[in-house]
Amino acid sequence: CLSVAYVQVELARLVLLPVNFCIEYSFNCIPMVESLADPRNLLTCALLLPLGVLLAATLRSAVHCHGGRVVLAxxxxxxxxxxxxxxxxxISHVPLKLGTLVAERTLYLPSFGALLLLAPGAACLVDASNGLAGERGGTWRRGGAARARRGLARRLVSGLGFAVAVGYCAALTMRRSLDWVSDASAFEAALQVCPTSAKLQQQMCTLRSNEGRHREAAAHCARAFAIDDTYCDTHNSMGFVAIGLNDVAAAVRHFNASLTCIFTNRKAYSSLLSIYDFLLKLEPHNATVYEQMASSQALIGDVDRATGLYREAAAFHLKARDADGALRAVRLARAALDQAATSDEDSVGEGRDIAAAAEAQRCTLGYLEGKGHIAIMAERLREAAAGGQLAMRAAAAAATAAVGMEESPAVVAMAAAMRVAAEGAAAVLRALLAVPVAEAVMAAAAMVGAV
Known part of the structure; x- marks a missing residue:
């Protein structure tokens, strides 16, 4: 309520003192009034109380009783x-809540009413300057040259004041017209009046990005995020900035964040498809790209396609011997399935079909997850075998050194036995390492899964 009341002060300022215009008064251009201790409440009272008195006096002078009836003259x-x-x-936000807090275009008719109210006062001033106040239609009384000089002085002062007012308004009009020469000048002028508007900062980000000034654009988007981190349209602008800075991962992240926005989701999705087509032409089997594609499909609610893309990502990760990446893709796919299961509100029959399809997808994901764990185990076996081989080599070297230092027959026999054992163990480990352990175990798992 306090904020709505203060908005009337801003509207009155624009009507009575038309300076510092702005094309956008979005959040947080006019900060909210959140407490009675805010000094802006004094301005609200200074406006609304006299306005209420004026309206009451006007209605009282216009309402009359005639023949037992109330007549509005x-x-x-x-x-x-x-x-x-x-x-x-x-436009006061009292009877109706508008989508625009303050808009100068909504003040044309109220400005006309304000001029009609000010016109009688201006007429009185003109009459007084002409020496006619209080005796309209009368004649000049005899007074002499002094009275004539005073009347001339008043006319000069009133004429000068009128000329100054007209000149001032003309200068404001000219300056405002220059603000509208281009989009850049309009937004730059708006930011001077309202630098705390998240939407203005986002619009400047888009403008600078279109001009190729990507660093400046990123700075404007950062200010927009700092003002309002829930304003998701900024992500769409930041996505194009990231493309200009050759940061594809950041572009995908920001466009994905913009998929939930009402006004930018279509443009963000189209941009994502273009990015994915370009990346897949460069690397058709890039698992990371498939993960990114899956994340986009999950955000727009296409869980089936997202799960399929996550499966493809997991398979490509396994081919690249990246078991951790494969397990991550499987976890993401399961998370998408779980989210779809909790949010599904379809009919019972459709729900059964969806549940059956999800169960089949979970089986496939379980198979891929098993292959990922087997790959990790095989890699650890390889690492352990390599470490054992190094240890056996060290033991053989130590035995050889011991033979060289001591000539005792017992020591020589013991060292020779250690060397033979180390060489035998090393041969066994070399044979183990020569076998493609990961492929063998994966093939076995695939055969079991097929059965």
């Missing part, structure tokens, strides 16, 4: 108040 003041109050009420 037409008057210029009442018409002017109607032109001011009725359009203002529609």
């Amino acid at each position: 037409a008057s210029p003041h009442l018409a002017a108040c109607a032109w001011l109050v009725v359009p203002w009420a529609l």
Whole structure:
């Protein structure tokens, strides 16, 4: 309520003091009033109380009782108040909550009403400057040259004031017209008035990115995130900035984050498809690209396709001997299936079909997960065998050194036995290492799975 009341102060400022215009008054251009201790509440009271008194006096002068009936007499003041109050009420956020907090385009009709209210006062000033206040239609009284000079001075002052007002308004109009020469000038002028608007910073990010000034664009997007990290349209702009900076992973991450936005999700999805097509042409079997594609499909709700892409990613990881990557892809696929299962609200028959398909996908994922664990075990066996071979070589070297240092027959026999044992163990390990352990175990697992 306090923030809505203060918005009326900003609207009145734009009507009565038309300076510092801005094309966008989005969050957080006008900070919210969150407590009674906020000093801006004094401005709200200074506006609303006199305005309420003016409206009450106008209605009182226009309402009359005639023959037991209440009659609303037409008057210029009442018409002017109607032109001011009725359009203002529609944009005040009191009867209706609008999507735009403040918009200068909504103040045209209220400005017309304000001019109608100010016109009688301006007319009184003109009459006074001409020496006619209080005796309209009368004649000049005899007074002499002093009175004539005073009347001339008043006319000069009023004329000068009118000229200054017109010149000032003309200068404001010219300056504002220059702000609209291009998109860049309009947004730059807006940021001078409202640098704390997340949407303005995001728009400047897009503008600078289109101009090829990607570092400046990234700085504007960073400010937008700092102002409002929930404003997801910034991710779409940052995705194009990342492309300009040749950071494809960051571009995919930001476009994925933009898939949940109402206004940018289609553009973000189209950009992602273009990125994936380009990457797959370069590396058709890149498991990371398949994981990224799967993450995009999961975000838009296509769980079946996401799971299939995660399976492809896991298979390519296994071919590249990256068991950890394969297990990660399997975990992500299962997470997508679990999320779809908890959020599914279809009918019973469709739910059974979906559950059966999900169970089949889980079986395939279990097979891939088993292959991943077997690959990890095989790799560890290889590492252990390599370590054992090094140890046996060290033992043989030690035995040979011992033979050279001692001539005792017993020591010589013991050293020779150690050397023979070390060489035999090393031969066995070399034979083990010559066998493709990972492929053999995987083949066995595949045969068991097929059975």
